[in-house]
Amino acid sequence: MRKINLGQSGLMASPVALGVMRITALDHQQAVGLIESAHDGGINFFDNADIYGNGESEKIFGAALKDASFKREDVLVQTKVGIVSGKRYDFSKQHILEAVDGSLQRLGLDYVDTLLLHRPDPLMEPEQVAEAFDELQNSGKVRQFGVSNFNPEQVDLLQQAVSQRLIANQLQLSLKHTGMIDFWLHTNMHDERSIDHDGGILEYSRLHKMSVQAWSPFQYGFFEGVFINSPKFPELNAKLSELADKYHTNVNAIAAAWIIRIPGNTQVISGTTNAKRIAQVAEAGDVTLSSQDWYDLYFAAGNDLP
Numbered sequence: 001m002r003k004i005n006l007g008q009s010g011l012m013a014s015p016v017a018l019g020v021m022r023i024t025a026l027d028h029q030q031a032v033g034l035i036e037s038a039h040d041g042g043i044n045f046f047d048n049a050d051i052y053g054n055g056e057s058e059k060i061f062g063a064a065l066k067d068a069s070f071k072r073e074d075v076l077v078q079t080k081v082g083i084v085s086g087k088r089y090d091f092s093k094q095h096i097l098e099a100v101d102g103s104l105q106r107l108g109l110d111y112v113d114t115l116l117l118h119r120p121d122p123l124m125e126p127e128q129v130a131e132a133f134d135e136l137q138n139s140g141k142v143r144q145f146g147v148s149n150f151n152p153e154q155v156d157l158l159q160q161a162v163s164q165r166l167i168a169n170q171l172q173l174s175l176k177h178t179g180m181i182d183f184w185l186h187t188n189m190h191d192e193r194s195i196d197h198d199g200g201i202l203e204y205s206r207l208h209k210m211s212v213q214a215w216s217p218f219q220y221g222f223f224e225g226v227f228i229n230s231p232k233f234p235e236l237n238a239k240l241s242e243l244a245d246k247y248h249t250n251v252n253a254i255a256a257a258w259i260i261r262i263p264g265n266t267q268v269i270s271g272t273t274n275a276k277r278i279a280q281v282a283e284a285g286d287v288t289l290s291s292q293d294w295y296d297l298y299f300a301a302g303n304d305l306p
């Protein structure tokens with residue numbers, strides 16, 4: 001699979017990544033099988049968070065990584081901190097430092113390649129985050145930094161305080177969650193799709209060379225379900241099947257290819273727990289949709305152009 005320069009940081013990442021939010025469904029051998037299948041398919045990027053499975057996901061992933069057929073140094077490991085599950089978001093220096101130590105311990109690693117702040121905390125003091133980032137970088141615990149679910153002003157607020165360039169923003173994006181594309185296309189119209197839900201985060205990310213990492217690439221709504229093969233979306237699924245034939249691949253790969261066709265070193269974070277499915281999704285890394293096929297998928301998902 002080709003590699004992208006993640007947020008122009010020099011980290012060469014596969015455009016298709018594996019997220020392990022759901023990995024608690026697997027036993028150790030299945031988890032090893034999943035990450036080995038991802039790696040065999042060309043995936044070198046793995047997304048964690050301290051809150052997934054209340055820390056269990058990082059443990060399962062870390063143990064699988066130890067027993068996998070590939071080396072830790074050959075892949076990029078990301079985690080996210082900043083949410084205290086069910087209680088609050090916490091970007092205090094103390095919490096960030098303690099949370100990263102907890103993640104490294106559960107993962108069984110000395111460092112992560114990238115650290116994201118998971119969801120914006122209104123009580124964020126950017127200078128405190130800056131101190132935390134400096135300590136984490138100087139101690140070698142974190143190589144690069146980014147954010148998740150931030151709008152442009154929130155990124156600016158943090159970026160003006162931290163000395164590291166923020167390289168990625170993980171955001172919900174799929175063929176059935178297209179707010180940032182709708183807003184781009186419907187600029188200055190008065191229809192529903194012209195509503196700015198995220199401050200123009202796609203335009204901002206491209207201007208500032210931050211990679212968008214698309215979470216829940218096969219879901220509609222907020223974890224309402226999978227749109228692939230769902231009878232609720234016949235037109236979209238017919239188009240996905242047609243293009244899977246045309247590009248000699250599968251429907252999941254086409255839905256993922258739609259995301260990574262968006263310029264700006266975009267990445268797709270697949271959350272499958274199925275070793276066969278991750279091999280199928282990985283095929284997206286070698287598919288470049290034509291411009292018309294990209295637009296046709298957007299239309300089949302129920303959208304139009306002004």
Ligand SMILES: NC(=O)c1ccc[n+]([C@@H]2O[C@H](COP(=O)([O-])OP(=O)(O)OC[C@H]3O[C@@H](n4cnc5c(N)ncnc54)[C@H](OP(=O)(O)O)[C@@H]3O)[C@@H](O)[C@H]2O)c1
Nearest residue numbers: 019020021047148215216217218219228270271272273274
């Ligand atoms: N930053 C954030 O706020 C945030 C939020 C949510 C998620 N994330 C990250 O994004 C990653 C992906 O999220 P996600 O797991 O919601 O995304 P996803 O890849 O869209 O969904 C994965 C789920 O869809 C199922 N699925 C996929 N294709 C299918 C098909 N063709 N038929 C039937 N089922 C299918 C999978 O089942 P199988 O396991 O059986 O394949 C799995 O249950 C997470 O692991 C996490 O790393 C980040």
